[in-house]
Amino acid sequence: MIDLYYWPTPNGHKITLFLEEAGLDYRIVPVDIGRGAQFAPEFLAIAPNNKMPAIVDHAPGDGGAPISIFESGAILRYLADKAGRFDGVAADADAARARRQRIEVDEWLCWQVAGLGPMTGQYGHFHVYTPEDVPYAKARYRNEALRLLGVLDARLAGREWIAGATYSIADMAAYPWINVYDKAPLDLAPFPHLRRWQAAIAARPATARAYALARQVNPNAGQPLSDEEKKILFGQGAR
Template sequence: MIDLYYWPTPNGHKITLFLEEAGLEYAIKPVDIGKGAQFEPEYLKISPNNKMPAIVDHAPVDGGAPIPVFESGAILLYLANKTGRFLGFSAGADAGAQLRQRVLVNEWLFWQMGGLGPMTGQYGHFHVYAPEDISYAKDRYRKEAERLLGVLDKQLGGRDFIAGGEYSIADMAAYPWISPYDKAPLDLAPFANVRRWQAAIRERPATQRAYALSKQVNPDAGKTLTDAEKQVLFGQGAR
């Protein structure tokens, strides 16, 4: 059994996408980030960066004590290695093919973690949540989000999925961050390969099950944040 500490955000969706695809048994532990649940002492023992998601695997492959994992990319890698699935190669691939596909998947997983997620997140912050209209910031992050979409579109040319013909954790990481802000949608018209890829993943039954969890866990998902929730989410410093 895996405990999933979750709230319906793009990073949270990454993990439900994997768990639903893999058919692993898991229990959702809601972490209401608008109310500050991510700062509770018990949660910080699992996720010291006070971010969501996190997991606790109560049945690790070594048969030992439960293993906690925080950071969505690290969780995807952990689950992929635990199951031997979604690493970009088929079960019968030889060692050389496996090595090269692992490298490719890891590259694009870290590309999402270091680029697409943070830059699109900043785009969303300044277009949706910021209390001031800062045109420079809005333009800066729109251009960077569009640049990254262009990089992804080029990679998807002639490929079904990011790392080739196999659906992988690189796809699961990137998919939730493709224009995730309904109130400030990015223009995907120039990125035909991204749109094709996005539509194919959207139609997967596991994707539909994963996203159906949003309203179950947070019936208010999509509503405007209150000032108090914004303070919790965006007002934290070292103290």
């Protein structure tokens, strides 16, 4: 059994996408980030960066004690290794080819974690959440978000999935970060390959199941943040 410490955000969706696809047994432990649950000592013991998602696998493959993992990219890699699925490696690949396909997947997984997620998050912060207008920041992150979408669109030209031979953790990592903000949508018209890929993932039954969890866990998902929630989410410094 896997405990998934989760709240319905793009990074949270990455992990439910995998777990629903793979059919691994898991239970959700809600982490209400708007109320500061990410700063609870018991959560910090497994996620010292006070960010969700995190997991605890009570039945790791080595047969040892439960293992905790934080950071969404590390979780996806661990789960792909555990399940032996969605690692982008073709079923008929020999050892050398499998290594190369795995590297390809990890490249794009890191691309999402280091670029698409943080830059799109900053785009959303300055277009949706800030109380004042900051034109330079808005333009900076809009341009970078669009640049990254262009990179992804070019990558998807002539290929079904982002990396490797099959639907993989690279796709699961990127998908939740495409046009996250209803109040500040980005124009996807210039990106036909991305739109085709996005529609293919949206049509997967496991995707529907994963996203249905959002309202179950947080009935207020999608509602505006209160001032207190913004303070908790955006007002933390070193302490």
